[in-house]
Amino acid sequence: MDNEIRILGIETSCDETAAAVVCNGKEVSSSVISSQIKLHEKYGGVVPELASRAHIEKIYPVLKDAIARASILPEQLDAVAVANRPGLSVALIVGLTAAKTLSLVWEKPLIAVNHIHAHLQSAMLEADALELPAAALIVSGGHTSLYDCRNCLDLKLLGATIDDAAGEAFDKVATILKLSYPGGPSIEKAACNGNPKAIQFPRSMLGKDSLDFSFSGLKTAVLYYCQGNDMKAPSRVNSMSENEIADIAASFQAAVIDVLVKKASRAAKKIGAKTILLGGGVAANSALREALEEMAEASGRKLLVAPRKYCTDNAVMVASLGYYKYKAGMFADMGLEAKASGEDSI
């Protein structure tokens, strides 16, 4: 007898078009992300630039691939889960429409998933045991949010960025330093050879109890430093030595990590967390992982970090959270809408 619950997950909240099949919330049967497969070669034709973020040309091949790689028939699926918030409306709508259509045609229940909550699922995916409550930190290009996680369906937003997300700060500082895109990996690489204490960049804590984040002042400080404290002068970056760039990258990275670790620690104390969870694209940063590990260990807490392949946007996390909603009987109807905001709605 087949006791497995198989969920098809769909993710289209920003740049990535992704689909995945996950069994019982943990076993990944397939995971397809559009940027990681060669759509052009495989399906012929060219994805027009116009639709590069519109997902329309990618959703069908990605879904087809996810089902094929899972070696199952649609009948074997138990539900279709889709990230319907928060994100870019025109992008979310593509995944949502696909999910509704499949749900209707295959006669499978539809499940709505919060994209940011789903990122946490990536951190829990490979954990054998999870002690709750957890202070959960999601750090990506578009989001920097801290949650009080009682379980994966009971999350309370404790704080979020009031200006730039941490990942965005990495990208923009990489631009200032004329490093390649994406900024996260290039700053991390440059920082490896630099002294994190070379320059004392500001750490914006927003008051002693705040769990919100602000990274735009840090970005301005790096820019000002690279301008030689003269905003009208040409940038000094072109004439900087590799060592100086490395020092700036390392000092900037240290400032971001300092703030993230301190706020996570603050949140953990506040809610009496037994575990710290880390997810989102910036969770791939080794220095951040190490600093959080150190903090967690020193305070007797356990750190769970998303495996690198599930740090950035993917559909495994959507299918995984969908499983717990399936078990809890939390289904959506055909009136489900895409929402640009809603970091705090389960």
Add this chain to the structure above:
Amino acid sequence: MQSKTIEFISNSVDETIRLGRKIGATLKGGEVICLDGNLSSGKTHLAKGIASGLGADGDSVNSPTFVMVNEYHCKFDVYHIDAYRAESVAEFEALGFAEFIGPSAVVLIEWANKILPALESLDCIRIELEHKGQNVRLIKITGDLSL
């Protein structure tokens, strides 16, 4: 309508947000506001002020660089767009730009200079922000706006 240019000096992030609030409070709906200026010149902070002047929760207004469009539903529907990552005018338009504009909406566009052809037929309020020091910004506003 003849458009005039008004100049402001902001000495801090807070002053930029306050100016934004004043601008927001005068909006009547239907405006498209372009926010241009280099990295770190205060575009998002000004947008934060404008949206809070329209009744949005200021803390929820953050940079749309990655997501590309933030929406705040307050006195009007505020669409806060960032063209920083748009690779073409067509891609910008594919964000649903034409549908955002309307009498009960206010559209804010950061890095509007990148997608000027998409704005040709519109009567936009143009705001340019310029670095004058680490915290000092010159803010120039051109368009039909009575402050």
